[in-house]
Amino acid sequence: MEKKTSVVKLFMIPIVMFGFGYLMVPIYDVFCDITGINGKTGRVSASQAASLEKQQERTIKVEFTSTVNQDGSWDFAPDMPTMVVHPGEPYTTTFTARNKLDEQLISQSVPSVAPSKAAAHFNKTECFCFVEQKFAAFEERAMPLTFIIDPDIPEDVDIVTLSYTLFTKPHNG
Amino acid sequence: MNAHAVDAHDDHDHHGPDKGLMRWVRTTNHKDIGTLYLLFSLLMFFVGGAMALVIRAELFQPGLQFVDPNFFNQMTTMHALIMIFGVVMPAFVGLANWMLPIMVGAPDMALPRMNNFSFWILPFAATMLIGTLFVEGGGPAAGWTMYPPLVLQGGKSFPMLIFSVHLLGISSIMGAINIVATIMNLRAPGMTYMKMPLFVWTWFITAYLLIATMPVLAGAVTMLLTDKYFATSFFSAAGGGDPVMFQHIFWFFGHPEVYILILPAFGIVSQIIPTFARKPLFGYASMVYATASIAFLSFIVWAHHMFTVGMPVVGELFFMMATMLIAVPTGVKVFNWVSTMWRGSMTFETPMLFAIGFVIMFTIGGLSGLMLAMTPIDFQYHDTYFVVAHFHYVLVPGAVFSIVAAVYYWLPKWTGHMYDEKLGRLHFWLSTIFVNVLFWPQHYLGLAGMPRRIPDYAVQFADFNMISSIGAFGFGLSQLLFVVVVFKAIRGGQQATDQVWEGAEGLEWTLSSPPPYHSFSVQPEIK
Numbered sequence: 001m002e003k004k005t006s007v008v009k010l011f012m013i014p015i016v017m018f019g020f021g022y023l024m025v026p027i028y029d030v031f032c033d034i035t036g037i038n039g040k041t042g043r044v045s046a047s048q049a050a051s052l053e054k055q056q057e058r059t060i061k062v063e064f065t066s067t068v069n070q071d072g073s074w075d076f077a078p079d080m081p082t083m084v085v086h087p088g089e090p091y092t093t094t095f096t097a098r099n100k101l102d103e104q105l106i107s108q109s110v111p112s113v114a115p116s117k118a119a120a121h122f123n124k125t126e127c128f129c130f131v132e133q134k135f136a137a138f139e140e141r142a143m144p145l146t147f148i149i150d151p152d153i154p155e156d157v158d159i160v161t162l163s164y165t166l167f168t169k170p171h172n173g
Numbered sequence: 174m175n176a177h178a179v180d181a182h183d184d185h186d187h188h189g190p191d192k193g194l195m196r197w198v199r200t201t202n203h204k205d206i207g208t209l210y211l212l213f214s215l216l217m218f219f220v221g222g223a224m225a226l227v228i229r230a231e232l233f234q235p236g237l238q239f240v241d242p243n244f245f246n247q248m249t250t251m252h253a254l255i256m257i258f259g260v261v262m263p264a265f266v267g268l269a270n271w272m273l274p275i276m277v278g279a280p281d282m283a284l285p286r287m288n289n290f291s292f293w294i295l296p297f298a299a300t301m302l303i304g305t306l307f308v309e310g311g312g313p314a315a316g317w318t319m320y321p322p323l324v325l326q327g328g329k330s331f332p333m334l335i336f337s338v339h340l341l342g343i344s345s346i347m348g349a350i351n352i353v354a355t356i357m358n359l360r361a362p363g364m365t366y367m368k369m370p371l372f373v374w375t376w377f378i379t380a381y382l383l384i385a386t387m388p389v390l391a392g393a394v395t396m397l398l399t400d401k402y403f404a405t406s407f408f409s410a411a412g413g414g415d416p417v418m419f420q421h422i423f424w425f426f427g428h429p430e431v432y433i434l435i436l437p438a439f440g441i442v443s444q445i446i447p448t449f450a451r452k453p454l455f456g457y458a459s460m461v462y463a464t465a466s467i468a469f470l471s472f473i474v475w476a477h478h479m480f481t482v483g484m485p486v487v488g489e490l491f492f493m494m495a496t497m498l499i500a501v502p503t504g505v506k507v508f509n510w511v512s513t514m515w516r517g518s519m520t521f522e523t524p525m526l527f528a529i530g531f532v533i534m535f536t537i538g539g540l541s542g543l544m545l546a547m548t549p550i551d552f553q554y555h556d557t558y559f560v561v562a563h564f565h566y567v568l569v570p571g572a573v574f575s576i577v578a579a580v581y582y583w584l585p586k587w588t589g590h591m592y593d594e595k596l597g598r599l600h601f602w603l604s605t606i607f608v609n610v611l612f613w614p615q616h617y618l619g620l621a622g623m624p625r626r627i628p629d630y631a632v633q634f635a636d637f638n639m640i641s642s643i644g645a646f647g648f649g650l651s652q653l654l655f656v657v658v659v660f661k662a663i664r665g666g667q668q669a670t671d672q673v674w675e676g677a678e679g680l681e682w683t684l685s686s687p688p689p690y691h692s693f694s695v696q697p698e699i700k
Contacts, residue, residue, distance in 0.1 A: 006357055007284065010350045014388040021392025021422060025407060028418050069410070108411045116485055167411030170404075 034120075043130070044123040046090075049148045054088040060149060061085075063161045066095060069168075073101045076109075076166045079142060087151040090125060095164060097133070098140035106169040107133045109143075114161045121150035122160060132169060189690055198293070201285035202690060203270050206292050208587075210267025211580070213295055215656070217259035218573075220303065222649050224252040229611075229645035231628055232638050245628035246314035247306065253317035257434065258341040259299050261568065264576045265437040266291075266348045269376050272583065273352060275681045275688060276370050278361025278697045283354035291347035298340035305330035305337075316626060318423060319394065321408040321416050325401045335398045342387040349383035352376055361680070363699030367461070370679050371454065374461050375440030378468045382429045382436070390426040393419060417482050424475035432471045435567060436464060438535075438575030439506055442528045444679070445582050446510050449525035450517030451676035456509040463502035463509075470499045480551045489548040496546035500539070507536055522674070523597030527578030530570055530605050538566025541616065556626075559619025565612045569648075570605070577604075577655065584662050585669035589687040592662040596654060603651035610644030 062085055064078035075098040085091050099105050109129040113119040124130075128143035135141065149160070190196045190205065200206060227248045231239050240248070270288065274281055282288045305312040310328020313319070324331065356377045360369070369377075396407040397419070406412020408419045439460075447454045454460065476484060476492040484492075510532050519525070541563040545551050554560060577600075585591050614637035619625075623634045630638065669686040684692050 007350065007354050010353055010384065013384045014346050014350075017385050018388035018392050021389040021425075022396075024389075024422050024425070025396075025418065028415070028421060108413075110410050110413075165410065167409075169411055170409075 043127075044125055044148070046125045049090050049123070049125050052088040052148065053151050054086060055151050056086055058087055059084050060087060060153070060157065061159045062091075062147075062149075063159065064093070064095070065161060065163045067163065067165045069165050073105060073168060074098065074107065074166055075100060075140075076164070085149060087149045087153055090146055090148040092126075092144055092146045094142040094144050095128065096140065096142045097135065097166060099135035099138060102137045104137060105135050107135060107166050108169055109133070109164045109166045112163045112165070114163070115157065117154055118157045118160045121153035122162065123148050123150060129164065199289070201281070201289050203274050203282045203285070203288065204587075204688070204690065206282075206288050207267045207269075207271030209292050210263045210270055210295075213292075213299075214260050214264035214267060214576075215659075217255055217263070217299060218652070221252050221255035221260055222652065224248045224255065226645060226649050228252065229642040232630070233642040234639065235630055235632050235635050237629055240628070242628045243311060243314055246316075246626065247312040249626050250313045250315065250317050251302070251306065254302060254313075254338075255299070256568070257317070257430075258338075258345075259295075259302075261434050261572050261576070262341075262345055263295060265376075265379070265434075266345065266352075268372075268437070268441070268576070268579050268583075269348075269352050271587065272681060273355055273373055273376060274359070275684060275692055276373050276679060277356065277359060277364055278680050278693050278699070279355060279359035280691060280693050280696075282351050283358055284351045287347050288351050291344045291351065294340050294344040294347075298337045298344065301333050301340070302337040305333045308333065318420075318427070319397065320423075321397060321400065321419050324397065325408075331401065332398065335394045338394050339391055342391045345383050346387050349380035349387075352380040353384070356380075361693070361696040361699050367458065368699060370440075371443035371457070371460055372437070372440035375436045375443070375464050378464050379433050379436045382433050382468055382471065386426040386429040386433075389422060390430075393422040393426065396422075417479075420479045420482060421476065424478045425472075427478065428475040429468070429471045431564075431567075432467055434572050435535075436468065438531065438572050439464060441575045441579045441582075442510060442531050443506075445524050445528040445578055446513050446532075448582075448674050448676045448678070449522060449528075450514045450519050452513055452517040453678075454509070455512035455515075456505070459505055460509055463505040466502040467499060470495060470502075474499065477546055477551070480548050481555045493546055493548045497543060500543055503539055507532060507539075518676075522581075523592070523594060523601055524578045524582035526598065526601040527574050527581065530601065531574045531578065534570030534574070534605075534608070535567055538563055538568075538571055541566065554619060556624055557619035558615045558623045558625055561625050562612050562615035562619055565615070569612065570608050574604075580655075580659065582674075583681070584659065585673045586681060586684075586686050586688065588662050588666075589669055589685075590662045590664075590666035591669050592658050592666065596658045596661075600651060600654040600658060603654065604648060607644045607647035607651055611641055611648050612644070614638075614641045614644075 062083045064081060066076045066078055068074045068076050077096060079094045079096055083091060083093060095109075097107060111127070111129050113122045124145065124147045126144065126146040128145060133143060147162075190202065191199065197205065197209060200209075227240060228245065231237070231245055270282065273279075308329040310330060312330050313324065313327050313334045315324035315327060319334070327334070356369070356373060396405065399405040400407050400409055400414075406414040408414045408416045410416065443454055443460055474492055474496045476488060477496045480489055480492070541559065545554055545560065545563055581592060581597055618634055618637050618641070621634065623630055671685050672682050673686060680697060681688075683697070
């Protein structure tokens with residue numbers, strides 16, 4: 001009898017651990033979100049953004065870069081390479097993408113912020129990366145992005161780089 | 174409870190094995206299954222070894238000589254998978270099957286039918302894995318670590334790879350559960366946990382590592398499968414996933430896995446050295462605690478395999494410190510082995526030679542591991558031949574030598590015949606010389622910057638590669654001697670005594686050589 005129960009218990013371990021493997025996915029996301037380790041940026045509502053204290057005396061330089069993952073089906077670049085901004089104030093800029101193929105494509109852009117300690121303080125109220133962007137054949141379009149830097153951003157950060165990687169969604173339509 | 178286990182076996186009409194081939198298919202006897210595991214492992218050792226020789230033949234000279242780069246990459250991938258899942262793990266499970274019941278005084282494994290099942294999955298899994306080489310696009314070529322997105326670009330071999338990993342995982346989980354159940358339930362009366370032989374202890378801990386981590390690997394490869402065929406995006410950035418996450422999940426399995434490949438080796442060496450030093454093992458309790466500490470630490474060091482993915486400094490420091498901490502319990506073990514030999518009446522029969530070779534060369538591999546543990550240095554060494562040299566030192570003159578030592582040590586018990594001592598010693602010296610010719614130069618290649626997993630290289634690496642390849646062929650051919658020694662001992666030879674070795678202690682030596690088909694139907698009493 002005793003043997004039977006211990007074997008059942010033992011079989012529970014692999015079942016639980018199989019589940020734990022899957023549990024690592026949300027844990028990973030939450031962990032990266034809290035620590036900003038993965039360069040994941042924050043998202044705030046416009047009203048939250050409006051309530052932030054504006055720091056006119058402090059300036060931070062924001063650099064924009066872009067990458068297209070793998071294939072040559074896109075042109076993708078920031079319209080302004082850099083901006084000088086004040087923490088607590090919202091700014092809007094655009095990235096322009098062009099579908100180089102004679103077919104409809106769906107893009108998904110993934111942001112990353114460096115240095116990572118700035119990532120948690122780099123918030124967006126609106127971003128083309130929030131949703132998939134559908135492009136008709138050869139369509140070219142500027143995609144907007146509104147961001148606001150949290151005044152709590154560490155003192156020693158004076159340059160923040162925001163990078164976007166553009167992926168083609170593999171399953172069209 | 175123990176009485177029941179004995180009764181269950183008494184209502185058989187006969188006590189010998191079945192006749193013919195079906196004996197091996199239907200057997201639930203731990204000794205038969207142990208033998209099957211060991212023979213399977215030996216066969217796979219030569220399959221994986223042949224792949225290694227393809228790699229070393231191609232690397233004998235710069236330029237592309239024999240195989241195209243894609244096939245070369247298939248060889249590196251398959252060599253690793255076969256050596257890990259087809260050779261070292263089954264060999265340890267085979268030794269556990271043979272030895273654990275008779276070391277703890279049990280009549281058989283706790284779950285004999287599951288035991289049969291967990292072995293017979295293996296040949297199917299291995300066939301499917303090797304079969305990938307013959308499908309469209311060839312075998313998996315993205316490395317045994319199966320990193321996405323590269324592995325997802327594999328051809329028809331990809332789902333076969335995933336399913337064979339699933340099967341191998343199921344087999345080893347069942348094997349491990351069986352081992353834990355045997356150790357917990359079937360020890361002879363009076364054998365407390367702290368009286369168990371160290372091979373039993375190290376396997377007890379290893380089995381828990383297996384049960385806890387193989388399912389995580391199964392989960393990770395299942396995510397790969399659904400990413401490729403069912404439009405999930407666990408590791409696809411376009412869908413909101415992250416390929417780096419695969420590396421975290423994989424190495425959460427992968428690092429405990431490397432201790433699965435070495436802890437039983439620690440147990441084997443801890444059995445052999447006291448026998449031939451004719452002294453009890455120095456620091457038995459510290460050995461047990463050291464093994465448990467290594468197992469615990471193995472769960473919190475995984476990211477040292479991925480220092481270069483762009484982790485924050487705090488994370489790198491944590492994983493560096495935790496990794497270096499493992500050197501402490503490992504050092505305890507090495508010092509205990511040396512202290513056991515200190516002022517012992519040592520003799521140097523083949524098992525002892527392999528065990529001493531293990532202690533020295535495993536320590537070399539451990540020290541290069543310590544170098545790799547240092548984050549700033551790892552940035553230089555990452556993905557170079559230095560890493561290759563490191564893990565081959567701990568796996569070949571480490572794990573493989575311990576398995577060979579165990580076979581020589583227990584072969585007279587299994588077969589009832591002494592093996593050919595002269596050939597055994599020749600096998601040891603040839604293996605030791607060639608394994609160093611093979612892997613030592615790879616340290617220099619790595620330090621000089623030669624990347625791993627490449628079929629061609631810059632000419633300045635030519636000399637060391639040539640030396641290494643000569644060592645590889647020498648080592649590979651020397652292993653044929655091992656086959657000769659083993660089969661000679663199976664077929665005949667001087668009758669072994671029950672005791673076999675003068676200084677041997679433990680329940681297995683109280684049985685006849687070879688032991689009866691069913692042993693310990695009445696459990697011995699341990700004082």
